[in-house]
Amino acid sequence: MSNPSHTAHGAHLLALAQDMCAAAKEGDAARMRSLDNTLRSEAMAFMGTMPLSGDTAEWGLSTMGEVIDCVNKARAEMQAHQQRLHKARDQDRRIRLVYSRK
Helix, strand or coil: CCCHHHHHHHHHHHHHHHHHHHHHHHCCHHHHHHHHHHHHHHHHHHHHHCCCCHHHHHHHHHHHHHHHHHHHHHHHHHHHHHHHHHHHHHHHHHHHHHHHCC
């Protein structure tokens, strides 16, 4: 496996990515931006300290794959949230137009 500090760093990355997914489900764009910024910095540090060969490298790449999957889910969730908002605004606008004509 990995050395303890690298393992802890990987767990921290996964926790950040999971927090990002939670923020996306809540539609919290400000928290998403903050977590995105932190996650990018932490991911670069993680990759920069990752050994280049052996089981440790394989574990590190697997961890990064999980982080990327989480980030992709968060992105998809936020896009769906934005689409729901746009749809609700369009419906609201149509209702206002109907009532404004009377």
